[in-house]
Amino acid sequence: MSAERVPVRFYQVGSFAVGNRLVSADRRNAQSDPQRANSLTSGHRACAGCGEALGARYALDAATRVTNGQLVAVNATGCLEVFSTPYPETSWQLPWLHSLFANSPSVATGVAAGLRSLGKSEVRVVAQGGDGGTADIGMGALSGMFERNDDVLYICYDNEAYMNTGVQRSSATPGAARTATTDVVGEHPGNVFGTGKFVPAIAMAHEIPYVATASVADLFDLETKVERAMSMHGARYLHILVPCPLGWGSASSDTIRLSRLAEETGLFPVFEAENGELTGSRTIRHRVPVEEYLRLQRRFSHLFTREGEVKDVATVARIQAIADRNIRRYRLSEEVS
Amino acid sequence: MSDDRPFAITLPVGSSLANKTGNWRVERPVYVERQPPCTTVCPASEDVQRWLFHAEEGDYESAWRVIMEKNPLPAVMGRACFHPCEGSCNRAQLDEAVGINAVERFLGDRALEAGWTVPVSASDSGRKILIIGSGPAGLSAAYFLRLDGHDVTIYESAALPGGMMRYGIPAYRLPRDVVDAEIARLVEMGVTIETEHSVEDAAIAMADGGFDAVFVAVGAQKGRHYDIPSGDASRVMDAVSMLRDFEAGDEPVLGRRVVVYGGGDTAMDAARSATRLGAREAIVVYRRTRDRMPAHDEEIADAMAEGVQMRWLTTIRSAQSDRVMVERMTLDDSGAAVGTGEFDELEADSLVLALGQDTDLGLLENVEGVERVDGTIVVDEHQRTGRRGFFAGGDAANIGANDRTLTGAIGQGRAAARAITAFLAGREPERDPELDPAGFDRVNPWYYSDADRTMRPRLEAARRRNTFAEVVSGLTVDDALFEARRCLSCGNCFECDNCFGVCPDNAVIKLGAGAGYQFNYDYCKGCGICVAECPCGAIDLVPEHR
Known part of the structure; x- marks a missing residue:
């Protein structure tokens, strides 16, 4: 199983760094290759430290590698x-198509159908969007694409709010997070708890061939999942957590660190599922309490004192409970598997 | 609409490469080289990380050649060095220090098996250098002077070369064939060693031989005596003489119960040797507590594992033929040992004094300009004495940091060689470059797998007692490779591709194996992810100046 723990090979930095001079070329990540596709090339206007730019290059470079460049990308607005x-200008170095905010799954379905009718079955289709385009605006089209089992890999880059338009809440925004529309006022400052959606679970409910989550802090796992997804046909869904320095109020240098902490706290479960069943989980290597993740982000700063001590104990405990439940539910710890 | 556009493309498209995002930047990442703690603390200034780098690839010969830039005796040092590098190793804060000493020994042994040597590429300088003493300091100086193209002669008073490596350190810690083989390599390189050549007067020897400079490295060969009232029949000897006599084939008569007085490494060597010579009981008597013993922890632990007993907070007041009278001590507020007035008797057939060593400086008695303090030669940081052309090092020289170790002697030998070559050229000697330290706080430990240290297999303590066979055996090839790869490469790039991979703007250029990386400042936005995610802390973020 690809998402099972990859046995640690010892090359000074084990299997965790991007590459390594001591590892043979065929066992390095696609990102370590000086000839990598750079699907999203330099000069793009993402903010410094953008997790989404990183996630998109990681995912599409891996897909380009396994399809030998026979790849079309359809993009939602975002x-x-x-x-x-x-x-x-365009930063894309592959055929790339944008239509509307809501319809990228439908457009991708159409592209796949068109290629099939042209007899170009070797050309594969990826659709991609942010959490807004996926969980809110494009939800209906996405559900239809899943339900019809169209031959598309849909990738959601989840930065947990509408960052492009000024950090408004989406249905992927976590509880207590401050956004422009969930201000830090009233009895329960920030976003409410108990609402929103976790799209990977919705995708699993459609019993499509493949559903997986990944993060930009775990490149080896991310690439393995893209390769696994591209080895299959039918509707597939990949959900990648991509920290946003602007919207989260974090240091631009902390993007990967935050992504790693989201994994290691259990707040972002990394797993994969086939036909609606959980088939593999990335176990947490060094478990950490949620405040270590929250403290680095200004959107949660109302939970802490100026000195960084937990101020809103009840809310932090509530977030910790979510992490603990994820660990049980998605078997993120060897103790609960 | 022009016809050269692809199907359905209505507008001309340009690449975002036209948009140089580098002008957003307020800070820029720069690759740095920092000094790892292993090098900082090494008395011989070995570039440990740099030779481990080659060993990690299995390129043992290149690794060995890097060691040879600083230390001509890797097989000896891989056994007898007390490896302060491991004490300072940042990996200890992650799991356990890298077994640097074991890898050094592995490389040293490989070189001896394969017959690797270092070519003398410098042209003949026509200068003659005299070295007095063939211990580690003298041999080290001889090696580096030879590499500079000088004609080097060593006068050694003993029958065989090696100094304390042969006559001080017991064979179970440092087998003699290893010492012989590493010295033989120096002789093949053109170093002349004249054994049984005592020097009465260094200045006369220098003039008689027509030497341009002299390096005095006679060591500290005289065991210090302490006036202990003793009966006529008592057997009292000093540890240095005991170890030397034994090495010279003159087995000392110790009896069944041996008391060793002192708390340094020599005391441990004497006690452990005594057990190997048939003593049923070896007791080390030391006036202060264990934590104040100058002996290295590893030596104390090994001695105790072999059955050597320790009497801390005890002094010896008198010695008879079959017993010694001891007094129990206590530490006062200032930490000094003071007598309690409680006396005790220990059965002892002999008493070995390991109370420190002095240098015989008779050869400098009539040499003007060479200052001496407390029985040692005064030198500056370049091993220069007050007399032109006179240099000194090793145990015989007094320099602030001289802790009288083998490794220190190797480092001083190299410093002296550099100073002598500079002196002959009429210039000041250079210093080793100093870099900013590479502390553990710069390491991103996430990226390093957990890997325990490969312990050198040890002979069972019981089996060691009556043999002078080597106690610590070497690493296997697999273990050596694994151990080398435990190096974190603190502060210096080891080409893990992380910066190249994690840049959201593809602003890192990979130059290929051995060449590292370069930033593309046209597109780098200065986000700092590469700095945060560099496993070893080899990137700094510095303010952008415009």
Whole structure:
């Protein structure tokens, strides 16, 4: 199983760094290859430290590698679309298509159907969007694509709010997080708890061939999942957590660190599922309490004192409970598997 | 609409490469080289990380050649060095220090098996250098002077070369064939060693031989005596003489119960040797507590594992033929040992004094300009005495940091060689470059797998007692490779591709194996992810100046 723990090989940095001079070329990540595709090339206008730019390059470079470049990408409206294609420039180094905010799953379905009718079955289709385009605006089209089992890999880059339009809440925004529309006022400051959606679970409920989550802090796992997804046909869904320095109020240098902490706290479960059943989980290597993740983000700063001590104990405990439940539910710890 | 556009493309498209995002930047990442703690603390200034780098690839010969830039005796040092490098190793804060000493020994042994040597590429300088003493300091100086193209002669008073490596350190810690083989390599390189050549007067020897400079490295060969009232029949000897006599084939008569007085490494060597010579009981008597013993922890632990007993907070007041009278001590507020007035008797057939060593400086008695303090030669940081052309090092020289170790002697030998070559050229000697330290706080430990240290297999303590066979055996090839790869490469790039991979702007250029990386400042936005995610802390973020 690809998401099972990859046995640690000892090359000074084990299997965790991007590459290694001591590892043979065929066992390095695609990102360590000086000839990598750079699907999303330099000059894009993403903010410094953008997790989404990183996640998109990781995922599409891996997909390009396994399809030998026979790949088309369809993009929903969102940060990724805006920062990569201000006319007349494009950062995309693969065929890339944008139509509307809501319809990227449908457009991708159409592209796949068109290629099939042209007899170009070797050309594969990826659709991608942010959490807004996926969980809110494109939800209906996405559910339809799943339900019809169209031959598309849909990738959601989840930065947990509408960052492009000024950090408004989406249905992927976590409880207590401050956004422009969930201000730090009233009895329960920040976003409410108990609402929103976790799209990977919705995708699993459609019993499509493959559903997986990944993060930009775990490149080896991310690439393995893209390869696994591209080895299959039918509707597939990959959900990648991509920290946003602007919307989260974090240091631009902390993007990967936050992604790692989201994994290691249990707040972002990393797993994969086939036909609706959980088939593999990435176990937590060094478990940490949620405050270590929350403290680095200004959107949660109302939970802490100026000195960084937990101020809102009840809310932090509530977030910790979510992490603990994830660990049980997605078997993120060897003790509960 | 022009016809050269692909199907359905209505507008001309340009690449975002036209948009140089580097002008957003307020801070820029830069690759740095920092000094790892292993090198900082090494008395011989070995570039440990740099030779481990080659060993990690299994390129043992290149690794060995890097060691040879600083230390001509890796097989000896891989056994007898007290490896302060491991004490300072940042990996200890992760799991356990890298077994640097074991890898050094592995490389040293490989070189001896394969017959690797270092070519003398410098042209003949026509200068003659005299070295007095063939211990580690003298041999080290001889090696580096030879590499500079000088004609080097060593006068050694003993029958065989090696100094304390032969006549001080017991064979179970340092087998003699290893010492012989590493010295033989120096002789093949053109170093002349004249044994049984005592020097009465260093200045006369220098003039008689037509030497341009002299390096005095006669060591500290005289065991210090302490006036203990003793009966006529009592057997009292000093540890240095005991170890030397034994090595010279003159087995000392110790009897069944041996008391060793002192708390340094020599005391441990004497006690452990005594058990190997048939003593049923060896007791080390030391006036202070264990934590104040100058002996290295490893030596104390080994001695105790072999059955050597320890009497801390005890002094010897008198010695008879079959017993010694001891007094119990206590530490006062200042930490000094003071007598309690409680006396005790220990059965002892002999008493071995390991109370420190002095240097015989008779050869400098009539040499003007060479200052001496407390029985040692005064030198500056470049091993220069007050007399032109006179240099000194090793145990015989008094320099602030001289802790009288083998490794220190190797480092001083190299410093002296550099100073002598500079002196002959009429210039000041250079210093080793100093870099900013590479502390553990710069390491991103996430990236390093957990890997325990490969322990050198040890002979069972029981089996060691009556043999002078080597106690610590070497690493296997697999273990040596594994151990080398435990190095974190603190502060210096080891080409893990992380910066190249984690940049959201593809602003890192990979230059290929051995060449490292370069930033593309046209596109780097200065986010600092590469700095945060560099496993070894080899990237700094510095303010952008415009």
